[in-house]
Amino acid sequence: MVMPQNLLEKTLNKQVAIKLKDGRSMEGKLVGYDEYMNMVLEGTEEETKEEKRRLGTVILRGNNVVSISPKM
Amino acid sequence: MVMPQNLLEKTLNKQVAIKLKDGRSMEGKLVGYDEYMNMVLEGTEEETKEEKRRLGTVILRGNNVVSISPKM
Amino acid sequence: MVMPQNLLEKTLNKQVAIKLKDGRSMEGKLVGYDEYMNMVLEGTEEETKEEKRRLGTVILRGNNVVSISPKM
Amino acid sequence: MVMPQNLLEKTLNKQVAIKLKDGRSMEGKLVGYDEYMNMVLEGTEEETKEEKRRLGTVILRGNNVVSISPKM
Amino acid sequence: MVMPQNLLEKTLNKQVAIKLKDGRSMEGKLVGYDEYMNMVLEGTEEETKEEKRRLGTVILRGNNVVSISPKM
Amino acid sequence: MVMPQNLLEKTLNKQVAIKLKDGRSMEGKLVGYDEYMNMVLEGTEEETKEEKRRLGTVILRGNNVVSISPKM
Amino acid sequence: MVMPQNLLEKTLNKQVAIKLKDGRSMEGKLVGYDEYMNMVLEGTEEETKEEKRRLGTVILRGNNVVSISPKM
Numbered sequence: 348m349v350m351p352q353n354l355l356e357k358t359l360n361k362q363v364a365i366k367l368k369d370g371r372s373m374e375g376k377l378v379g380y381d382e383y384m385n386m387v388l389e390g391t392e393e394e395t396k397e398e399k400r401r402l403g404t405v406i407l408r409g410n411n412v413v414s415i416s417p418k419m
Numbered sequence: 420m421v422m423p424q425n426l427l428e429k430t431l432n433k434q435v436a437i438k439l440k441d442g443r444s445m446e447g448k449l450v451g452y453d454e455y456m457n458m459v460l461e462g463t464e465e466e467t468k469e470e471k472r473r474l475g476t477v478i479l480r481g482n483n484v485v486s487i488s489p490k491m
Numbered sequence: 492m493v494m495p496q497n498l499l500e501k502t503l504n505k506q507v508a509i510k511l512k513d514g515r516s517m518e519g520k521l522v523g524y525d526e527y528m529n530m531v532l533e534g535t536e537e538e539t540k541e542e543k544r545r546l547g548t549v550i551l552r553g554n555n556v557v558s559i560s561p562k563m
Numbered sequence: 564m565v566m567p568q569n570l571l572e573k574t575l576n577k578q579v580a581i582k583l584k585d586g587r588s589m590e591g592k593l594v595g596y597d598e599y600m601n602m603v604l605e606g607t608e609e610e611t612k613e614e615k616r617r618l619g620t621v622i623l624r625g626n627n628v629v630s631i632s633p634k635m
Numbered sequence: 636m637v638m639p640q641n642l643l644e645k646t647l648n649k650q651v652a653i654k655l656k657d658g659r660s661m662e663g664k665l666v667g668y669d670e671y672m673n674m675v676l677e678g679t680e681e682e683t684k685e686e687k688r689r690l691g692t693v694i695l696r697g698n699n700v701v702s703i704s705p706k707m
Numbered sequence: 708m709v710m711p712q713n714l715l716e717k718t719l720n721k722q723v724a725i726k727l728k729d730g731r732s733m734e735g736k737l738v739g740y741d742e743y744m745n746m747v748l749e750g751t752e753e754e755t756k757e758e759k760r761r762l763g764t765v766i767l768r769g770n771n772v773v774s775i776s777p778k779m
Numbered sequence: 780m781v782m783p784q785n786l787l788e789k790t791l792n793k794q795v796a797i798k799l800k801d802g803r804s805m806e807g808k809l810v811g812y813d814e815y816m817n818m819v820l821e822g823t824e825e826e827t828k829e830e831k832r833r834l835g836t837v838i839l840r841g842n843n844v845v846s847i848s849p850k851m
Contacts, residue, residue: 493595565667637739
């Protein structure tokens with residue numbers, strides 16, 4: 348069995364694609380997270396329906412995250 | 420009586436169809452979950468009203484899940 | 492007094508109609524539930540404004556359930 | 564002082580009108596409730612903007628209830 | 636300092652105007668409340684954008700209340 | 708470091724501008740608050756996109772507050 | 780590993796860009812926060828789709844925050 352938290356740990360320092368509740372998508376390197384699934388991404392690129400832009404380092408609140416896809 | 424958590428356990432390594440609060444549907448192999456119904460899917464395909472695409476491995480946050488249908 | 496949890500228990504293995512927050516309706520045999528009102532339905536039929544379809548066995552997250560009507 | 568839970572108790576086996584978060588209204592006899600304000604109604608009639616229909620016995624999730632009006 | 640709960644206590648048996656999350660406004664005499672800010676109003680009048688109507692006694696769920704204005 | 712609760716304390720009896728989740732803005736004198744950021748305002752003026760009106764004393768539920776700007 | 784709370788601490792007294800659930804963006808100097816990710820910003824500028832304006836000092840409720848980007 349692959350526990351969600353274990354997969355996050357294995358994904359550290361790898362690229363992830365994240366979907367947020369407000370419809371935004373983000374891609375970046377996962378460099379940290381906590382037990383609430385708050386996450387820290389580096390080299391983040393944000394994509395909405397209208398635009399794409401570089402955000403650099405971002406803290407994401409876990410309660411706004413819908414899905415996390417490791418890019419392996 | 421079939422407890423929801425017991426059915427999840429019996430569904431491990433089987434295909435499931437999942438509906439999310441934001442209207443997206445996902446299908447994939449359920450390879451893990453935790454007590455918050457956060458789940459890990461492999462070979463995931465996402466389907467919205469507009470598009471269908473391969474996501475590979477995905478962590479889904481339990482609080483965004485509406486329903487889970489085991490494909491047995 | 493009819494406690495909600497007691498009525499659920501008496502409804503086990505009977506047909507129920509369920510309304511979800513996202514506007515979907517589901518009918519099926521209630522075969523299980525837990526203290527969060529997560530439920531397991533069998534022989535489930537889902538109905539939205541646009542379509543009706545068979546889902547088979549479904550786990551429903553309690554926090555998305557609005558109302559449960561036992562079909563007695 | 565009239566505590567909300569005490570008023571519910573006094574309303575047992577009386578008619579109530581209930582408003583839900585999703586805009587639906589329901590009327591029926593309140594036959595039970597728990598500490599989360601989950602409620603059981605009998606002889607329930609549901610009314611939305613478009614339609615009115617008989618639901619019989621219904622369990623309502625407390626976190627979707629906006630207001631409860633005893634019909635005394 | 637005026638604690639919110641203390642102001643509620645001082646407002647007992649006085650008229651209040653209440654705004655709910657669903658856009659409705661209610662006016663009535665505050666006759667009770669609990670620690671979740673569930674409230675009991677008497678002689679309640681409800682006002683939406685379209686209509687105004689008498690509701691009599693009403694239990695309001697605290698988590699749907701946005702603001703409470705004592706009419707002093 | 709300026710803790711949010713400390714800033715609230717320093718803002719007591721001063722004017723604040725508050726944004727609520729439902730899009731309303733309010734200005735008034737902050738005369739009290741509790742640990743849930745429920746607040747009591749006096750001399751409150753409410754502003755929506757359509758109108759502006761005097762509300763006098765208002766209790767605001769903390770979970771509907773988005774931002775608080777002390778007017779110093 | 781970069782814990783979200785540690786990154787917040789390192790960002791104290793630096794500029795941050797914050798996205799809120801209601802679609803607003805804010806930029807300002809982060810001068811404080813608590814364990815709920817409530818934050819205090821100074822010299823805050825708010826930007827919505829329609830307008831841009833100076834807010835000065837602002838307390839932001841953590842549960843409305845979607846993402847935080849340190850400007851380093």
